[in-house]
Amino acid sequence: MTGRFKILVVDDELIVRESLVGWLKKGGYRVEAASRGQEGLERLEREDFDLIFLDIKMPDVSGMEVLKQVKERYPSTMVVMITAYGSVETAVEAMKLGANDYLMKPFEPEQLTLLVEKLQQHKRLIDENILLREQIATAVAERYQDIVGVSEPMQALFQLIEEVAAVDSPVLIRGETGTGKELVAKAIHARSPRRFGPFVPINCGAFTEGLLESELFGHEVGSFTGAAKAKKGRLEIAHGGTLFLDEIGEIPMKMQVDLLRVLEERRIHRVGGTREIPVDFRLISATHRNLTHEIERGHFRQDFYFRLNVIEIQVPPLRERREDIPVLAEHFLAKFRRETNKPVEGFDPEALDRLCAYDWPGNVRELENAVERAVVLAKARRLQRDDFGFLFRGGAPGEPHSLKEMERLHIQRVLSLCGGNISRAARLLEINRTTLHNKIKKYGLRVNG
Amino acid sequence: MTDGTHAHRRSPGARGAVGVVPLGNVGGVALRIVAANVQAVSGLATDVLEPRPLPPSAYLGDRRQYDASRIIAHMAGWSELNSHARIIGLVSVDLCVPILQFVFGEAQMGGRLALVSGARLRTNPDGSEVPLDRYYERLVKVALHELGHTLEIYHCDTPGCLMCFSPSVSHLDRSDIRLCSRCLFLFNRAVHALAHPKEKPL
Numbered sequence: 001m002t003g004r005f006k007i008l009v010v011d012d013e014l015i016v017r018e019s020l021v022g023w024l025k026k027g028g029y030r031v032e033a034a035s036r037g038q039e040g041l042e043r044l045e046r047e048d049f050d051l052i053f054l055d056i057k058m059p060d061v062s063g064m065e066v067l068k069q070v071k072e073r074y075p076s077t078m079v080v081m082i083t084a085y086g087s088v089e090t091a092v093e094a095m096k097l098g099a100n101d102y103l104m105k106p107f108e109p110e111q112l113t114l115l116v117e118k119l120q121q122h123k124r125l126i127d128e129n130i131l132l133r134e135q136i137a138t139a140v141a142e143r144y145q146d147i148v149g150v151s152e153p154m155q156a157l158f159q160l161i162e163e164v165a166a167v168d169s170p171v172l173i174r175g176e177t178g179t180g181k182e183l184v185a186k187a188i189h190a191r192s193p194r195r196f197g198p199f200v201p202i203n204c205g206a207f208t209e210g211l212l213e214s215e216l217f218g219h220e221v222g223s224f225t226g227a228a229k230a231k232k233g234r235l236e237i238a239h240g241g242t243l244f245l246d247e248i249g250e251i252p253m254k255m256q257v258d259l260l261r262v263l264e265e266r267r268i269h270r271v272g273g274t275r276e277i278p279v280d281f282r283l284i285s286a287t288h289r290n291l292t293h294e295i296e297r298g299h300f301r302q303d304f305y306f307r308l309n310v311i312e313i314q315v316p317p318l319r320e321r322r323e324d325i326p327v328l329a330e331h332f333l334a335k336f337r338r339e340t341n342k343p344v345e346g347f348d349p350e351a352l353d354r355l356c357a358y359d360w361p362g363n364v365r366e367l368e369n370a371v372e373r374a375v376v377l378a379k380a381r382r383l384q385r386d387d388f389g390f391l392f393r394g395g396a397p398g399e400p401h402s403l404k405e406m407e408r409l410h411i412q413r414v415l416s417l418c419g420g421n422i423s424r425a426a427r428l429l430e431i432n433r434t435t436l437h438n439k440i441k442k443y444g445l446r447v448n449g
Numbered sequence: 450m451t452d453g454t455h456a457h458r459r460s461p462g463a464r465g466a467v468g469v470v471p472l473g474n475v476g477g478v479a480l481r482i483v484a485a486n487v488q489a490v491s492g493l494a495t496d497v498l499e500p501r502p503l504p505p506s507a508y509l510g511d512r513r514q515y516d517a518s519r520i521i522a523h524m525a526g527w528s529e530l531n532s533h534a535r536i537i538g539l540v541s542v543d544l545c546v547p548i549l550q551f552v553f554g555e556a557q558m559g560g561r562l563a564l565v566s567g568a569r570l571r572t573n574p575d576g577s578e579v580p581l582d583r584y585y586e587r588l589v590k591v592a593l594h595e596l597g598h599t600l601e602i603y604h605c606d607t608p609g610c611l612m613c614f615s616p617s618v619s620h621l622d623r624s625d626i627r628l629c630s631r632c633l634f635l636f637n638r639a640v641h642a643l644a645h646p647k648e649k650p651l
Contacts, residue, residue, distance in 0.1 A: 019518060019547040025558055027614065028603035106512075106550045110616035253603075254631075261634050269630075303638075 005120050006048065009033045010040035010066065011055040011082065016105065020053060027116070028253060030299065037061030041069060048423040048433065049077055050123050051116070054099075056083040056090060064094065071098040074427070076126070078119050127208045147183045148331045151321035157184070157313070164311050165191035170263070172248075172308045173286040175315030178365030178444040181286040182246060184315055189242040194282055197241025200234050205247035205437060212255060214271055223272020235268050238281035248308065249289030249300065256304040263307050283308070318360040318367065325356050328364060332371035333383070344378050350385040358391050362444025369444055373405065408443040411436070415445060465494030466643055467596070468533035472520065472540045473503040479567060479588055480539055486589040487537065487596060490626070491640050498530070503540065517544040517555035517564050524562045534643050535599050536562050537592055543568040553615065554591045556598035563595035574619060587621050597632065600639035605632050 007029050011017045017033045024031045032049070034040040037058045043049075052070060056063035067079055081094040084105045091102040100122075101115055149157070164171055165188045173181045182201060189199045207215055214224075218233030234243060245251070251259070262268055263283065267276045285308050294300035318325065329347060337344050347355075360366050374387040390405060411429065418424040426436045439445075469484040480497055488495035507519035524538055544552050544566040553570065556563035570587040572578055579587075590611060597612050605612035607629035615621040628636055 013547070015518070015547045019549070022518075022558070023546070023548065026598055026604050106545065106548055108616070109549050109551070109614075110620075112549070113614055113616050257631055257635060261631065 005050050005123065006030045006032070008040060008043055008049040008052045010035075010037060010052060010058070010063070012036060012058045013055070016055070016082075023112070024116075029116075037063065037066040040066055044070065044074060044077070045424070046421065048074075051078045051080065051119055053080050053082055053103075056081055056094070064090075064097065067094060067097050067099055078123065080115065080119070124208060124210060147180055147187055148328050149321060149324045150327050151323045153316040153321050154324060157315065160313060161187050162191060164188055164313065166193075167311075168193075168282050169310040170283040170285070170308050171311045171313060172291075173284065173313045173315060175286075175288065176317045176363055177288050177441060177446065178363035179315040179317055180364050181288075181315055182244065184313060185242070185244045185284040185286060188284060189244075189282075192242065192282065194241050197281075198238060199242050199244065200238040200281075201244040201246060202234050203246045205250035206434070209252045209255065212251070213258070216255070217258070217268055217271050218273075219271040220273040223270070230270070233268070233270065235262060235279050235281070236270075236277055239279055241281055243281045243283050245283065245285040247287060248285040249287040249291055249294055253299070253301065256301045260301065260304045260307055318363045322356050325360075325367065326352050328367055329355055329371055332368050333375065336372050336375040340375055342375060342378065343381060344375050344383060345381050347383045348385060351383050351388060354385050354388050354391070358388075361446025363446075364444075365441075366444030366446075369408075373402075407439070408445070411439055411443065412445050415440075465496040466533065467491070467493050467495040467535045467537065468498045468530055469495060469537045469539060469592075470498045470524075470527075470530075471500040472538050473500075473542060475500070475539050475541050475567075479585060482585045483537070483539060483565070483588055483592045486626070487592060490593055491596065491636075493535075493640060493643060496533070498533075501527075503542065509545070512545055514543045514545040514551070515540070517546050517552055517566075520544075520564055521555055521557060521562050524564070534561065535596060537596060538562070538564040539588075539592075540564065540566050541568060542566065553587075553621070554595040556595040558598050558603075559601035560599055563592070563599050565592045565595055570618060570621075572618075574617060583622075586626070587618060590615075590621055590624055590626055593626065597628070597636060600636060600643075602632050602635050602639070605629055607631065 007024055009017055009020050009024070009031060010033070011020070012035055014035070017035065021031050021033050032043060034043050038061050040052070040054070041061070044052075054063045054066055054070075063081060063083070067081065070077055070079055075098075078100040079098070080101045080103055081091070081099045082103045082105055083090065094102055100119060103111070103115070147154070147158075149155070161184065171185075171188060173184050175181050185201070186199060189195060202215060204212060210224075214231070214233070216233045216235050218231050218236055221230050262279065266280065267278045269276060291300050291305050291309075295302050295305055318328075326347075329352065333344065333346065355367070355370075362369075370388060370391060373390070374383050378387060390409075411425075414425045414428050418428065422433055422436060426433045429436065431439075465488075467484075467487055469480060469487065471480050484495045484497045487493070503515065504520060504523040507515045507523060509516055520538065520540070524536060527536070530536055544555065544564070546552055546555065551569060552566070554563065554565040565588065567584070567588050570579075570591070571584050594611055594615070602612055604614045607613070609623065609625050609627070610629035610632055611624050611627060612629075612632045613620070613624055615624060
């Protein structure tokens with residue numbers, strides 16, 4: 001249960017830093033280190049950490065000063081103060097400033113283990129609480145549609161789908177957000193010999209580690225608090241069909257081992273169960289991340305990557321297949337005309353020119369959203385150039401914006417301001433990273449790193 | 450004595466995959482038991498190697514302990530033992546690392562070197578001495594746990610698994626000489642890769 005728990009060690013003593021980092025890494029935690037208080041603050045500016053081990057006595061910015069800034073800027077980050085010069089007074093002061101705990105070097109091995117486990121449990125409960133609230137609040141409508149494209153890259157993609165569908169090997173689909181990776185997975189399944197079996201998708205980034213394990217493997221009665229009934233996992237449900245693991249790059253290291261094992265042994269145990277359950281599914285996974293880069297950073301297992309990436313499919317971004325834009329626009333127009341019952345007949349040539357000139361950072365999903373918006377707000381029977389003014393510089397002056405549109409524009413602006421840094425943008429927007437990821441997906445926004 | 454349950458001293462040139470090296474004053478029986486069990490559990494040919502002195506630079510006068518990381522760093526200089534894929538050092542002195550008051554062992558995560566101390570394994574938390582068979586069992590558990598780290602296996606949270614972190618001998622006694630199914634899977638893969646370095650991974 002450690003894969004996503006990120007820890008930062010800030011200590012000026014090299015041997016202490018290396019020793020603590022080494023010990024934490026053996027526990028499977030993701031650990032980074034900083035040798036100065038200022039360096040620690042800079043790391044925090046760039047990425048999120050769940051827990052900081054913070055030395056009190058450091059030469060530049062003291063641990064107490066770093067603690068103050070952390071609690072001001074990143075209040076959900078937990079902090080454990082460490083020192084060789086500890087006293088009850090310093091401990092009391094640190095706790096008053098918001099430190100979660102306090103340790104004196106060298107630690108009792110048991111004390112350190114219990115402390116990290118306790119804080120991890122604390123974090124997990126908070127995350128699960130947030131996630132459950134969000135799941136209740138935002139019921140996202142799923143839509144299924146065929147992939148549309150007349151361009152050369154899309155014709156090549158269709159050909160590849162036909163070839164890939166016939167074999168049973170794992171497929172890794174890569175592509176930017178909004179390019180339609182799930183549609184490609186569905187198309188492969190629909191043309192494969194397994195098409196009469198289920199297509200079972202799961203977004204690995206949408207669950208905390210504990211929930212993901214239960215979702216994938218299922219559980220037996222009483223395997224954890226709240227498991228009142230036995231439940232089949234998605235691996236079991238996908239038997240005879242296709243399992244689609246979306247956002248595979250978000251999957252924790254331990255879960256990677258479990259899935260690697262399932263892929264090799266073709267059987268599972270439910271959480272809390274001892275019975276072996278045979279499973280037979282085709283695996284298709286998708287990611288917008290560069291997994292080879294994640295392997296280099298130690299966040300993704302190479303052997304798991306090789307298992308997933310037997311066949312790789314790259315879905316091209318919309319800006320690289322502009323000739324598909326008019327076809328897609330007509331396709332979405334027909335769809336939203338039916339849904340809204342508005343007599344919108346087509347596009348003015350100038351409107352289509354505008355659509356073709358735009359870069360579509362959020363790809364097909366952004367185009368779909370744009371057409372939906374234009375149809376809803378359309379005054380004429382044909383969509384005009386100005387109906388898509390919002391695509392450029394946030395719309396023409398005086399043009400009314402819906403609340404949804406304002407949210408989309410604001411998030412895009414904050415993402416640009418933060419240079420694509422999700423953690424920073426989430427902090428500025430005062431929402432958590434999961435919510436921000438969901439909104440980026442919903443609005444088809446582009447994240448520039 | 451060579452049927453997979455006992456390791457032995459080999460002639461030069463016939464190297465096993467794992468070498469067990471006593472540093473300082475270590476009992477010969479303990480050494481042979483560790484080597485035999487490593488060989489039996491892993492299936493890797495295991496050699497008992499010639500004793501070597503403890504590096505004086507690893508001694509911490511103020512703590513009256515040896516720094517395990519420094520001993521490992523010292524072991525990394527044993528280039529003549531490079532033909533062994535893994536080296537397990539065995540000591541009878543008390544070990545620590547800078548952040549922890551003591552450790553039973555230390556290892557390079559995914560590296561070649563591991564170190565095991567018997568100093569705290571002879572007694573119970575109440576100070577009473579344990580029978581020799583219990584002491585040897587603990588020693589073997591620590592050796593296999595540290596070997597697991599060199600095979601890139603992290604600490605495990607499955608109760609009873611040998612890769613659980615044991616902060617005390619009581620915890621160690623609660624572990625079995627067995628790996629949970631997840632760790633066993635990783636252990637077997639890594640051992641297979643060591644035994645068949647030119648083959649593709651399982």
